[in-house]
Amino acid sequence: MRKEDFELLTGILRERSGLVLSEDKVYLLESRLTPIARKKGMETLDDLINEVRLRRKEELLSEITEAMTTNESFFFRDNTPFDLFKEDVLPGLLESRANTRRLRIWCAAASTGQEPYSLAIILKEMESQMPGWQIDIIGTDISNQVLDKARAGVYSQFEVQRGLPIKLLMKYFTQAGEMWQISDEIRKMVTYRPFNLLDSFTPLGTFDVIYCRNVLIYFEQATKSKVLDRLRDQLPVDGTLFLGAAETVLGLSEKFKPVSGKRGMYNTSDHALLKAG
Template identity: 65%
Template sequence: MKPQDFDFLSSLLKRRSGLTLNPDKVYLLESRLTPLARRSGMDSLDALIAELRRSGSETLLRDVTEAMTTNESFFFRDRTPFDLFRDQVLPMLYQRRSTTKKIRIWCAACSTGQEPYSLAFELKKQEAKWRDWSIEIVGTDISRPVLQKARDGVYSQFEVQRGLPIQLLMKHFTQEGDIWRLSEDIRKMVTFREFNLLDNFAALGKFDVIYCRNVLIYFDQPTKSNVLDRMRGLLPTDGTLFLGAAETVLGITDRFRPVRGQRGMYLPSDAEPNLMAAVGG
């Protein structure tokens, strides 16, 4: 790939999705976009790049962006954030939201839905406790195809074997040939919508808990800082943020603080000291 073509594509992807690519990722562009070129009726990646330069087709721009999106996800990924949700966050919210009995949870960059559905499973286990509460789980992603898969709740044998306890598989899924279909009562607990983390957050509303795991690693430092600062604006002072195991707020933003002893869990920097002590290890 010519250096000027790499610069063109990397700039395009940064502008549209926040994805930052270094020159050593040329192979990634070639391996993901060459098949797209063929599916689009072009004989080479060079032809696809030329068409992007010429027409700026929104459909083609979207296809390129989606092709470069990493959609790795599985049920109860890294386990700890879900244990903390069950053991720390939910009891805290049950106490602190007892007047309104409303909770909103956002799973940003949710891919094919395993993360928000994992949270739904935890809530379903305590169904009686939350019966008269309004609990909304919102899953968002930039990619339409993965959102449709998430809404359908249809997973392969390989996908349900990654992190999903056998008891939950048997209880909440129906096998249909080579695939497993998630039950409607779990699917209706999650709302999926298309959303780009570079866009204005205002339309999303406020949340009590935000999961933004394993996406910031693809952004540069200013973009990470911008996204985290704007997420802080969606949370109350007793809200909770979860990041991926390889991610941190340290050196990026001063609007969140890590919770001591609780990997991947963060509270707003202005959270009450007694709250920080209550959830800290």
């Protein structure tokens, strides 16, 4: 791929999604965008690039962005963030939110839904401990394609084998041929909506817990800082943020502090000060 073509495509991605690709990711562009070119009856990826350069049609730019921002996901990915939620975060929230009996969780970049559904399963398993509680789990992603799959809640044998305990598979899924359908009771606990992390977070409202895992690693430093600061604005003083294992707030934001010994878990700075006091 020519340098000017690479810069054209990566510039579009950076502007529309915040995604930053280094030059060693040319193969990723080629592998994900070539199918789009073929679907549109073009012979080569160069034809697609020329079409983008000449016309910059919104529909085509959206398809390119979706193709490049679709990331894999699986149930209870990395385990630790889910164990920490159940064992460290939830007990405190059940106590501090006892009057309102409402819990709001945001899974940013929810992809095909395994993360929010994993949280829904945890909460469903604990429903006897929280009678009468209103649970709102919001899953967002920039890609409408993955959100459609998430809403359907239908997964392949391979997808349900990745991280999902057999006991929970048999309890909350029904097999349909070679696919597995998640139960309506779990599916109805999650609301999905398209959302770009470069947009204003205000319409989403506030949350008690935010999962924004394995997203920031694709952003530039300045964008990471802006996203983190705006995530803080959506949390109360005792809110919790979960990032991916390879991500950090250090050097990016003063509004969060890592929780000692709890990998990927962050309290708001105000909360950390209160606990220290």
